[in-house]
Amino acid sequence: MSTRLALFGGVYNNYLALEAAIAKAQKIGVDEIYCLGDIGAFGPYPNRAFPLLTDNNILCIQGNYDDSVGNDLADCQCGYTDARDNHFAQISYDYTLANTNDEHKTWLRSLPAEIEIEVEGQRLLLCHGSPRRTNEFLWESTTPLHFIDLLLNQREVDFIAGTHSGIKWDAQTASGRYVNVGVLGRPENDGNTHVWFTTLEISGSSIEHQFHPVDYDYQRLGREMSQEGLPDEFIETIHTGWWTTCLEILPQKERAAGYH
């Protein structure tokens, strides 16, 4: 007996990748799909992701973006502090806020900040940034294993999943495991155009996770971003797989792995 879950990270308005990810998860054969938040940002036509999520019964967590858009806040609460990062983040946020319908804002407000579930005897905590803060960036190269142990022990769980930072990674510790499930919204700064989600295979004694690349019509996404007047820098990322913005938040290792 085992249960298979799919975990999606930030969608960032990339409804084309979301559609492709749902199809892939269904083909794999999953029992449930969860989305760990940040439905909006970066991409075009913010309203298009919502019916895909609700029609497919995807259980969503409220990310910082969802809290901001749902409550008409002034900014995305992404947690950037660099002027250039914030400049582009604000363009993305203003566009998303202005183009998200009220009914979707109401739905965003209703989402939980985290989901704790017990599956096949394993205790899982699904969150957006970290269990202690929605917009905390947990990068592989700046998150010590003993810190993950602390989070697992504080919450008394076997497994923590998060997103927010935009690059997938995993860590096994003495107390359990942390997995950053990646994001569907934009490629992960590795020169490839595909995006990522994660599946979990949970049985009584173990949790196995697997990362899945998602190919989608990124050229169409780029065209639509252009039609919507979104910055060329964002479109370049979609076309090249290299981040051009939100760079200053990256630690040394993750920054050095990119092009910019």
Next chain:
Amino acid sequence: MNKSSVRVSLSHLDELWFQVSGTRCNLTCQHCFISCSPHNRNFEFLSRDDIQGHLKQSAILGVKGYYFTGGEPFLNPEMTDILIDTLQYGPATVLTNATVMKEEWLSRLRIAQEQSRYSLEFRVSIDGFSADTNDPIRGQGTFERAIRGVTQLVSHGFLPIITATRTWPDSEDQLVLGAFYKILKRHGYKHPRIKLLPTLKIGAEENRNGGYSKHQRVTSEMLKQFDVTQLVCEHARIVTDRGVHVCPILIDSADSLLGNTLQEAVDTPFNITHGACYTCYQYGAICSNISTRNLATGIEA
């Protein structure tokens, strides 16, 4: 004012700092907030063994990252080994003036980082985009030497965070940042990372430009509705040869010493009654690699 009303407790020890070279520095910068110099022995070097002990303890406490400062950390003869040890535990950041580094050290550190899952960050202090603007503050010839250090670091695959204390008017941020990017790119640093810091009007800087007025203090009123996670004392402590202090800025103040052990210092709250606390309140945790607030106003495409 009732001191308890401006008391800040540590929520979690995210950052553990080490005053690894004490107050000894090969430079004598005019704005140094703890007046470091070749002759300042107020604080002494920390040994590799001392630091090993704290690293072990820090893992139990779930520390998220390690910072090394001075003085000039690379005056400590054990610095390279200390950083290599630290990369076994978590991410390490060293704050340096980049004027004394040797190729052999950087080669070893490059290999250590490649073998570790964690990042090694170099923060390089340069306080102007030319010798004309930097050297009057940091000393004759220091601009050229620091740029040479940056080039060395870049050639070893490191992406140093250039840290500049804002000794110019706020309105000139864009101009200064633009000039910084230009000079760094010219020296082979393709995508420079730059962090601006406000001046701290204590130590040598107090003599240069005057100290804080008695009104420049955090009040209990100011803390209402304020997100205290912005303050470094809310999530950091620093080890010196005297014990464990509240933050890297205030080690010269007697009340900054919170205990002999990490646990004592973690458990002890701090009254943020100093002028420098006012700067931390204004600008957020400026000491961290990623400041808690945006200081720069410039946009560099």
